[in-house]
Amino acid sequence: MSTNAQKKGFGATLWDFLTTVDHKKIAILYMIAGGFFFLVGGLEAMFIRIQLAVPNNDFVGAGLYNEILTMHGTTMIFLAAMPLLFGFMNAVMPLQIGARDVAFPFVNALGFWLFFFGGVFLNLSWFLGGAPDAGWTSYASLSLASEGHGVDFYLLGLQISGAGTLMGGINFLVTIINMRAPGMTYMRMPLFTWTTFVASALILFAFPALTVGIFLLMFDRLFGSNFFVTAAGGNTVIWEHLFWIFGHPEVYILVLPAFGIFSEIIPVFSRKRLFGYSSMVFATVLIGFLGFMVWAHHMFTVGLGPIANAIFAVATMAIAVPTGIKIFNWLFTMWGGSIKFTTPMHYAVAFIPTFLLGGVTGVMLAAAAADYQYHDTYFVVAHFHYVIVGGVVFAVLAGTQFYWPKMFGTMLNEALGKITFWLFFIGFHLTFFIQHFLGLWGMPRRVFTFIEGQGFETANLVSTIGAFFMAVATVVLLINIIITSIKNEKVGNDPWGDGRTLEWAIPSPPPFYNFKQLPLVRGLDPLWIEKMEGKKGMTPAEPLGDIHMPNNSFTPFVISFGLFVAAFGAMYRLDYNWGLPVLILGMAITFGSMFYRSVKDDHGFHIHKEELTDDNDKGVKA
């Protein structure tokens, strides 16, 4: 029943990953799948930019463009950004709080496989008659009118992967609430753990609204209900509300963990503790809270009336305050520090002005009356790429470079890392800065082309050129990963030399049980505290004892696969008579494996302490 990596054949390794419940391996799965979808979404972005490089272009047609656009937004948000962040949460958070695993290892695996099959299902639409084409927001009147099965792929795919995300969120929350090491109080938790906590809470409360919205739209499209059919009394504004009740918290679900990653990187490379730790925590919670009060700022032009618009405008502006607190705290962490410009630190430093620009344009959008002009123009596109790429993607790239040694035991090349950074940084600003002006000059978003003579030509060309820089940067990153993996030079516990938190106190990569003995935490930045007192590592909080570990299981894969099958049945039910049987078959697979799981006892296994003693720091045979 061993889960540790020894020299194994490919088949065995594959089987290991298909059945793993180890948070570190699930993290790797998330990184691989999320990374793949990032490339897919990026490729779609390139098609968008190529199409818009010159006026009246016919690189892709009108209908196809809408599919690419929709899939770009959906893939990037749901299948790339969130999973990549989930990857870091899985890889790092349990280590940071001194836990041996997450609270529900089985559910953790199930969450991944649901996301994975949902994502695959969604992307299969490309080969099965066309992708969704109603935008990532899938507004009801258009998504009901959309022909073919594209939008059904969107609905079923997101429903499946959304369930996985929700499970992941609950899992992280319980892990943080129940499984902190002795002495790790809430106010000693590293900021990445805190942001994981708040982002997970946002997932818990935001995703149900999306689930309901998707159910309603699915019922309308596949089962003849009338939620959004005006003629039968339905109302499409309900979809808009439900989508944005989810959608706005979603952007903070994305950006808070990114904040967390930077809050880890900046202190390490400034050799200084985080400035204003408690106000950082407070600001995180406040952003999470306010995130639920502002969704209608996406609906200023819907006609909700001046009272609603005014309330939501002011509430939206309020979020600038806690975010500002964070920006200044980061700056003052570096102030008086001793800054080393490693690749991760490059991203962290570049993040501050970039995100600032995106943030302040957000506040400009929040001014409702002015948003009547900005809304649905390239100004908005510029805003959200500044916050998402400048915040989330920079954080993912920084985190990859920063945590790579912890996850894989070897360092990514710093020189190549910096090349990636500069190419991406320059390309990013080239692409998106000018889009602010395109919007102000009157260019709507989601247009597959633009007609000559409206003054949009040069700016769009510049924007496209920028995108190519980002593509090259991404390729350099891939090369870096390949070279590094081939060389595979092993590193020690704390390869950056200035690690402050618990994950840097154990080997890279950590043994599958993480901590032989749970560490005793004596304050914020526990490892740093021990180092400053001249110690090498953490003081254990318990005597060496047996460690209880969960068994691997193939069931999560099967449960998710069942839903994947059922989704096809549900969709083709009306077109083919095999639809219904397939739906039933899929459900039977899912419920059957759930049944199997619940009647078969699984008590896990124990690693005996004798096995732990003889063999220092290396993985252990179980």
Added chain:
Amino acid sequence: MENNQTNTGNPSVDITYRRKRNAEEMRHQVISFALMIFFTVVAFVAVGSGMSGWFTVPFILLLAAVQVVFQLYYFMHMSHKGHEAPALFLYSGLLVGLITILTFLTIVWW
């Protein structure tokens, strides 16, 4: 999240004591159940008697809220220790939900 009820080490004392306490608690629960039934009957009667909606609607909502508090605190033991996290998350969910309902009642038109 420690366990607040520790055993004294003397099994027979423990068991009799605990059984008494459990029985006591069960009594409370039966009382709250009786009250819940009572509230339900009142709510149904209020509607059945055909009083004006201006009175009945807030009235039955109030009764519903009280009932739910009974359910949560007695039946679901939220009054016990160790329910801090559950309470925090339940109320947060409730807050988000209530805001949703409020907006759907005000800014989704006819």
Added chain:
Amino acid sequence: MHAEEKMTLEKWPAAPEKQTLEGKNKFVGFWLFLGGETVLFASLFATYLALKDKVPNPEHALAKDLFEIPLAFLMTMLLLTSSLTSVYAMYHMKNFEFKKMQLWLGITVLLGLGFLGCEIYEFNHYVHEYHHTFTSSAFGSAFYTLVGFHGGHVVFGLSWIILLMARNAKRGLSLYNAPKFYLASLYWHFIDVVWVFIFSVVYLMGMVG
């Protein structure tokens, strides 16, 4: 203490559902899940309230035409009582009285089945008497979705309890299955909480008009 260990009355702890780390995790995790479910049902309630009585033509039945006091009252009583019986089951669980716990769970299941029967009769009645269906109007869609989601929860809750009873019938209580029983009963209470709002907001307020 290992979870699967055979238990005796003497060793049975005061809070068996939270004795092991797994138990504690499940306990917190399940409550969080209920927090999320709150938002889910609130969204459904909100949709229902926005679409209440929104019908394509004046011939279509409205809330005030459909609902009747006796049936709604009966359903409420069944579900409320089943909430009490599941409390009894947990009472016996804490006292390590496995047989009695099973008995009360059995009664809970019967009451729940009674509730479901009423609901099926009710839906059938609306469809045939009033042509009020899932697809006949936005009101119909919203009504059946809200009440149906609740009904679906009842079905799931019942299956869960039955499965637990059957699986553990020969094994008795242990620290491994105590949390499972406890969570199933929490779930059952939550279903009841939702119903309290359904009967108040959908049925009673619907009859008021």
Added chain:
Amino acid sequence: MKKLAKWRLFSLITLMALILSGCGKPYLSTLQPAGEVAKSQFDLMVLSTLIMVGVIIIVTIIFLIVLFRFKRKDESIPKQVEGSHKLEIIWTVIPILLLLVLAVPTVLETFKLADVSAMDKKDEEGNTEALVINVRANLYWWEFEYPNEKIVTSQELVVPTDQKVYFNLKSSDVKHSFWIPAVGGKMDTNTDNINKFWLEFDSKGAEAAGELFYGKCAELCGPSHALMDFKVRALPSDDFDQWVATMQGIEEPVQADTAKAQEGQEIFNNSCIVCHAVTPANTTPEAARQAPNLTNFGDRAYVAGILENNEDNIKKWLTDPETVKPANKMTDTYGDLTPEQIDALAAYLSGLKVQK
């Protein structure tokens, strides 16, 4: 003192205005406002930009100091500072104040732009004193109905300058959004309700724009969303009244005058007229108005809202509308036309002028 501050603010704003309005086309850009609504939105944009530039400058200064002063020079360990209450209060309070400065005008403007009370004031006949236009958005074309004047036109909105024009907005298929960037912000045309708002077309701005503003659909509505443009002809009041009068004067379809055009009219009457009206009266119900009204087609500057209006482009459209506007609702509603038929139709259509 107060005056001085005001003057300073004023000059700053003008400076910003100059920088901002340096670009964009006068008939399209939000940075060259041509009406009261766009103007007040522009002012709000300038105010918020000023605040944001201020914030950016402050952060940038701190940022640059940090980057240059605190680079690692030796291996010493810096002092581990916990935080500073004074600083934290400063950077909480100052943003709050800045946001207040932005929030107050935002709220005021929001209410001002939503004020459509003039639409409720009606005379005995149920007509409003103010000019009201009903906008109906359809998959890739726009209809403009003047309920008081009882006329309908499409694709090219005609409005008087220097007075408030009120709009009722709705959609007949999927959601669209009605936007004339240079004149004012957008408002959605929903499928569920009628939205109301107002705009004002400035005569000076109209002049700068050559009397023709560009309008756009600003909500993704299908493949040809990008091509769902319309144009706005903003006329001086008198000209507008005259235009209305001429339109009202057309009770019967205008007879074509050349032989070729007459041939075209015959083809038109045999097939196109099912969907397209060539009289402006709004007597047919909306559901029957399935395609743009063509009464003054020859006067319009653009074909289908996007192609310059000349016979070649009319022919291009008639031969295969699909290549011009993918997925439009006209494709395949009529049989194949021979080149001669198309020539005739084009001749007829370009002769449909009311302003001779």
